[in-house]
Amino acid sequence: xxxxxxxxxxxxxxxxxxxxxxxxxxxxxxxxxxxxxxxxxxxxxxxxxxxxxxxxxxxxxxxxxxxxxxxxxxxxxxxxxxxxxxxxxxxxxxxxxxxxxxxxxxxxxxxxxxxxxxxxxxxxxxxxxxxxxxxxxxxxxxxxxxxxxxxxxxxxxxxxxxxxxxxxx
Amino acid sequence: xxxxxxxxxxxxxxxxxxxxxxxxxxxxxxxxxxxxxxxxxxxxxxxxxxxxxxxxxxxxxxxxxxxxxxxxxxxxxxxxxxxxxxxxxxxxxxxxxxxxxxxxxxxxxxxxxxxxxxxxxxxxxxxxxxxxxxxxxxxxxxxxxxxxxxxxxxxxxxxxxxxxxxxxxxxxxxxxxxxxxxxxxxxxxxxxxxxxxxxxxxxxxxxxxxxxxxxxxxxxxxxxxxxxxxxxxxxxxxxxxxxxxxxxxxxxxxxxxxxxxxxxxxxxxxxxxxxxxxxxxxxxxxxxxxx
Numbered sequence: 230x231x232x233x234x235x236x237x238x239x240x241x242x243x244x245x246x247x248x249x250x251x252x253x254x255x256x257x258x259x260x261x262x263x264x265x266x267x268x269x270x271x272x273x274x275x276x277x278x279x280x281x282x283x284x285x286x287x288x289x290x291x292x293x294x295x296x297x298x299x300x301x302x303x304x305x306x307x308x309x310x311x312x313x314x315x316x317x318x319x320x321x322x323x324x325x326x327x328x329x330x331x332x333x334x335x336x337x338x339x340x341x342x343x344x345x346x347x348x349x350x351x352x353x354x355x356x357x358x359x360x361x362x363x364x365x366x367x368x369x370x371x372x373x374x375x376x377x378x379x380x381x382x383x384x385x386x387x388x389x390x391x392x393x394x395x396x397x398x
Numbered sequence: 399x400x401x402x403x404x405x406x407x408x409x410x411x412x413x414x415x416x417x418x419x420x421x422x423x424x425x426x427x428x429x430x431x432x433x434x435x436x437x438x439x440x441x442x443x444x445x446x447x448x449x450x451x452x453x454x455x456x457x458x459x460x461x462x463x464x465x466x467x468x469x470x471x472x473x474x475x476x477x478x479x480x481x482x483x484x485x486x487x488x489x490x491x492x493x494x495x496x497x498x499x500x501x502x503x504x505x506x507x508x509x510x511x512x513x514x515x516x517x518x519x520x521x522x523x524x525x526x527x528x529x530x531x532x533x534x535x536x537x538x539x540x541x542x543x544x545x546x547x548x549x550x551x552x553x554x555x556x557x558x559x560x561x562x563x564x565x566x567x568x569x570x571x572x573x574x575x576x577x578x579x580x581x582x583x584x585x586x587x588x589x590x591x592x593x594x595x596x597x598x599x600x601x602x603x604x605x606x607x608x609x610x611x612x613x614x615x616x617x618x619x620x621x622x623x624x625x626x627x628x629x630x631x632x633x634x635x636x637x638x639x640x641x642x643x644x645x646x647x648x649x650x651x652x653x654x655x656x657x658x659x660x661x662x663x664x665x666x667x668x669x670x671x672x673x674x675x676x677x678x679x680x681x682x683x684x685x686x687x688x689x
Contacts, residue, residue, distance in 0.1 A: 234669040263437040265428075268444050274596045276458060276603040303456035303603045350681075359424065 233279060233305065233366055234359045236268040240278035242298055244331065246285030249345035250312035255280060255349045264352060275301035280358055281308045281326065282351075286318040287334040288326045299335045303364035307358040310337045311351055313344040321346075401485075409484035412620070416479060420615025421445045421686040425490040426535040427652055434656045445615075449608045457604030460509045463653050467505035474498035479620035483603050485549030489534045495532075498613075499525055503531065506598045517597030522583040523663045527670040528572035535624065551677040552630055559628040564681030570647060573675045575666070576621050578614075579651050581658035582666050622648065 238261045243251050256371060258271060269353045272278055299308065309329045313319035317330045331337050338361045340356035434438025441447075459465055478494035481487065499521070503610040506518035515535045538547060542561050543551045551558070560568055575582040586597040594600075602610060627639040661669075 231454070232447050235447040236444065236451040240449075260436045263432070263439070265440050266438040267430060268440050268447055272596065274600055276601065277596065277599075277607065279455070301458075303458050305455075369456075387552060 231363050231366060234363055235342065236270075237279045237355065237359055237362065238270045238272045238277055239280035239282045239355070240272060240275045240298065240302065241282045242284075242317065244283055244285030244291050244295060245288050245327075246312060248341075250284035250315070253345050253348050254284065256309065257351055260318045261350045264355070267356075271353065276303065278302050279306060279362060281306060281335075282311060282355075282357065283308065283331050284311045284315050286314040286321055287328045287331055288324075289328065290326075292328065293333050295331065295334045298358060304371050305362055307338045307362045307365070308335055309339045309341060309354050309358050311341045311354065315343060316342055327375045332377065388390055401549070404419035405484045409480050412483035413476065416619040417612055417615050420612075420617075420619045421449070423618060423648065424615065427648075430649070430652050431656055434653075445611070449611050452611070456603040457606060459606065460511070460601050462506050464601065465606050466507065467501045468602070468609050470501035471498050471505065472609045472616075474501060475613045475616045479616050479623075482548060482620050482623055485547065485552070488539060488546045488548055488551070491537055491548075492532050493507050494602065495542065495617075496525070498617075499601055500599070502610075504586065506601070509601045511601050513583060513597060514602040515594040516594050517582050517585045517600065521598050523667060524575050524585055525584065527582075527667050528575045530671065531568045531572045531678055533675040534674060534682060535565055535569055537682060538562045538678075538685060541628070541682065548627065551627055552632075554631045556634070557611055557629060561685065562628065564677035564684070566625075568625060568673050568678035568681075569628075570650070571677075572670060573621060573625075574651055574654060575670070577618060577648075577651050579655040581654075581661045583655075583660060584663055587660060603660055 241251070241254055254359075256262060275281075279302070281296065281299060281302055285291075299306075308331070310316050314321060315331045318327050321327050322329065328334070339354045339358045341350050343350050344356075422442065424445040429439045449567045457465075474494050475498045478491050481494060482491045498673055501554065503518050503521050503525070505516045506521065509515075514632070519564060539551050539558070540546055541553050542558060545551065578586060579586075580629060584597075587594070601606065622644040625644045628640075629643045630636045630640040647648075
C-alpha cells in the first residue's frame with residue numbers, strides 16, 4: 230500500500246510564463262475544482278513537496294532556480310510541465326534568451342499542453358503524475374533495502390527494477 | 399491502590415489513543431474548514447495519509463542535531479501529556495510542555511535558513527505570549543482546589559468553571575496560539591508561502607516532519623484536556639459536559655481560524671497579555687480575596 234498517491238503535495242514555480250497558466254493552476258484550488266479533495270496541497274516549500282508543477286519555458290535567468298528547486302525536493306518526485314511554454318517554449322521559443330521547454334533543464338515526467346492549460350487538464354496531468362510517482366517509489370524501495378542492488382544498478386541501469394519485479398513475483 | 403491503576407491505564411490510553419484522536423481532529427478540522435469555504439474538502443483520514451507518506455519519503459536533514467531536537471520535542475510533548483493523563487502535577491505538565499517547545503525552537507535555530515530563523519523567532523514571541531496565561535491557569539486551579547494535582551482537581555465538589563470564568567477566557571484565547579490557528583499562526587502558517595515559506599517547518603522533510611505532525615496531534619489532545627478540567631467535577635455526568643465543551647472549544651477555534659487574517663506579532667503579544675491581565679489576573683484576585 231502506497232500512501233504517496235493519496236497525499237501529493239506540490240510546489241508551483243512560474244518560470245517565464247505570462248501568468249495565464251498560473252492563474253489556471255490557482256483556479257484548481259478554488260471551490261469549483263477543489264484539488265484538496267484528492268489530498269493535494271499547494272505547499273510553497275520544495276522540501277515538503279512531491280510534485281514540481283512548473284509553468285513557462287526555461288531561460289538563462291531561471292535555469293539555476295529551476296534546477297535548485299528540483300534538487301531540493303526529496304525523492305521520489307515528479308515534474309509536471311504545465312502549458313505550451315513549459316512543454317516546448319511555446320510562442321517564446323524563437324526569443325534570443327530562451328533555451329526551450331522545461332525538459333531542457335530538468336527531467337519532465339508529464340506534459341500538460343494548452344495555452345493556457347485548463348484546470349481540468351492540469352488536474353488530469355497531476356493524476357497521471359501520481360502513477361509515475363508510485364512507480365518511482367517502487368524503484369527507489371529496492372536500493373534502500375539492499376545496497377548490493379544499488380551498486381549493480383549503477384553498473385547496469387534497469388537491474389534494480391528487474392530485481393524488484395522478480396521479488397514481487 | 400485502585401486509583402493508581404486507573405491513572406496508569408489512562409496514561410497508557412493517552413499514549414495509544416491520542417495520536418488517533420489528534421489525527422481525526424485534524425482531519426475533521428480540514429473537512430469543516432473546507433465546508434466553510436464551500437469546498438468538498440479532503441477525506442477525514444487525510445492527516446494519516448500525509449504522515450504515512452512522509453514516513454515513506456526521503457529525509458533530508460541540514461545538520462545532525464536537527465532531528466535530535468525534534469525527537470526531543472516529540473518525547474517531551476508525549477511526557478507532558480502522560481503526566482497530565484496519569485493525574486500528575488499541573489506545574490510539571492506545564493514546564494515539560496515548555497521544554498518541548500524550547501526543543502522545537504532550538505531545532506529551527508540550528509539551521510542557517512532565514513525562513514527557519516524567522517519562524518523560530520516568531521515561535522519565541524508566541525511562547526512569550528501564551529506562557530503567563532498558562533501559569534495563571536495552574537495558579538487558579540491551586541487557589542480554587544488547593545492542589546496542583548490533576549487527580550485532586552477532578553474530585554472538586556463543584557464545577558471549576560463557575561469560579562474561574564476569566565481564566566477560562568484567557569485559556570481559550572491562548573489555545574488559538576497553541577493550535578496554530580489564525581489570527582495567531584505566525585510561526586508556521588500554511589497560507590504564508592510568499593512571506594516565510596513554512597516558517598519554523600521550512601527545513602524539515604520526511605520522517606522529521608512526520609514526527610512534528612504526530613507531536614502536534616499529541617499536544618492538541620492534551621491541551622483540550624485543560625478545557626475538560628474546567629467542566630469536570632465529582633458529579634457522575636460531568637465527563638459528558640467536559641467532552642462536549644472540548645468539542646465546542648475546538649469548533650470555536652476552527653470558526654475563528656476561518657474568519658480572521660494573520661496579525662502582526664506586536665498585536666498578538668499586546669492582546670494576549672491584555673487578556674491575561676484583565677481576565678486571568680482579575681480572576682486570580684477574585685479567588686484570593688473574594689471567594
